[in-house]
Structures are given as structure tokens and as C-alpha cells.
Amino acid sequence: MGPSGSGKSTLMNIVGCLDRSTNGKFLLLGQDVSNLNDEELAHLRREVLGFIFQTFNLIDRISVFKNVELPMVINEIPRERRKEKTVELLKAVGLGHRMDYNPLRLSGGEKQRVAIARALINDPKIIIADEPTGNLDLNSTHDVMRILNELNNEGKTIIMVTHNPEITENCGRVIRLRDGRIIEEAS
Numbered sequence: 001m002g003p004s005g006s007g008k009s010t011l012m013n014i015v016g017c018l019d020r021s022t023n024g025k026f027l028l029l030g031q032d033v034s035n036l037n038d039e040e041l042a043h044l045r046r047e048v049l050g051f052i053f054q055t056f057n058l059i060d061r062i063s064v065f066k067n068v069e070l071p072m073v074i075n076e077i078p079r080e081r082r083k084e085k086t087v088e089l090l091k092a093v094g095l096g097h098r099m100d101y102n103p104l105r106l107s108g109g110e111k112q113r114v115a116i117a118r119a120l121i122n123d124p125k126i127i128i129a130d131e132p133t134g135n136l137d138l139n140s141t142h143d144v145m146r147i148l149n150e151l152n153n154e155g156k157t158i159i160m161v162t163h164n165p166e167i168t169e170n171c172g173r174v175i176r177l178r179d180g181r182i183i184e185e186a187s
């Protein structure tokens with residue numbers, strides 16, 4: 001948590017290996033990633049991390065099914081396995097009946113649930129979520145948080161930015177930022 005401009009997204013981009021730190025060291029699962037090249041970073045992102053964004057970042061021209069399947073296409077997973085996994089994940093987020101829809105026809109909460117299914121497709125250890133409920137109404141916020149809490153209980157690490165103090169009640173650890181620095185760490 002932290003005010004606008006305090007560096008939350010910047011920190012998430014470093015943790016997510018989308019950006020590099022100018023100073024200091026960042027260890028991901030014990031490994032210093034600062035010397036890895038772009039290809040090695042892309043590999044880490046695909047294998048270890050899943051991303052969820054405030055604005056969902058779905059591709060509107062292809063179906064919900066294809067949006068979720070896409071990371072597996074990139075990872076060259078065989079078609080049958082892709083289908084099985086995509087259906088399983090979409091059912092798990094309660095969208096088994098929306099697979100053929102275009103994302104433009106979904107509500108914000110449904111879009112974010114598609115994005116969660118997509119983030120899970122390569123079974124990441126860590127999910128990075130930058131204000132995942134920032135554009136959602138109260139009910140959809142609860143749906144998304146329930147799913148993220150379940151994933152956390154199953155052993156996944158969720159690193160999330162939020163402006164909503166209510167949400168932090170279920171978090172194992174809250175880190176506060178101000179002017180690019182960690183100012184307080186509560187447990």
C-alpha cells in the first residue's frame with residue numbers, strides 16, 4: 001500500500017522481472033536476477049510468475065477461451081492438454097459458461113476472473129497483482145479476493161497492490177511505501 005506515485009507499480013514491475021532496478025539487488029526465489037538477459041527474464045516470467053492487472057489486459061478480438069489458452073500456445077503445450085487445462089481453470093473461476101464469449105461482452109468482475117485463469121495457466125509459484133480490484137464493484141471485489149485467498153491457501157504467493165484497507169485484513173503481510181521507500185512493514 002502507499003499513496004499514488006509512491007512506487008508500488010515500479011516495485012511490482014521489478015518483482016515481476018518486467019523492469020530492472022537502478023540500484024540494489026533483487027533476489028527472486030533466492031536468485032539474483034539483475035544479471036539475467038532479456039530472454040532469461042522472459043523465461044522466469046513464464047515459468048514462475050503470473051500477472052493480474054487493474055485494467056485486465058485481455059485481448060478483445062479473441063474469445064475468453066483463447067485468451068486463457070494463449071500462454072500455453074506460446075509455451076508450445078499440445079492442443080489437447082491446452083484445452084483440458086483452459087476448461088478446468090475457467091470452470092474454477094466460475095466462467096465455464098462464458099468460454100466462447102468475446103471479452104467485450106463481460107462485466108469487469110468476469111474479465112478479472114478470466115485474467116486470473118490466464119495468470120494460472122502455467123501454474124506459477126507467485127502471482128503479481130497490481131490493484132486487481134481497482135476497477136471493480138464491491139461484489140466483484142469479493143469474488144476476486146475469494147479466489148485469490150483460495151489460491152493463497154493452496155500455497156501460491158500473492159503479491160498485491162491495493163488502495164482498499166479492507167482487503168489487507170486477509171493478507172499475511174502488509175508493506176507500506178512512500179516516496180519510493182518501504183516505511184513500515186506490519187505482519
Ligand SMILES: Nc1ncnc2c1ncn2[C@@H]1O[C@H](COP(=O)(O)OP(=O)(O)OP(=O)(O)O)[C@@H](O)[C@H]1O
Nearest residue numbers: 002003004005006007008009010011131161177180
Ligand atoms: N517509466 C518511468 N520512468 C520514469 N519515472 C517513472 C516511470 N514510471 C513511473 N515513474 C515515476 O515513478 C514514481 C512511482 O510511480 P509508480 O507508477 O510506481 O507509482 P504507484 O505507487 O504505482 O502509483 P499509483 O497508485 O498512482 O498507481 C512516480 O513519481 C512516477 O512518476
Ligand SMILES: [Mg+2]
Nearest residue numbers: 008009010130
Ligand atoms: Mg500503480
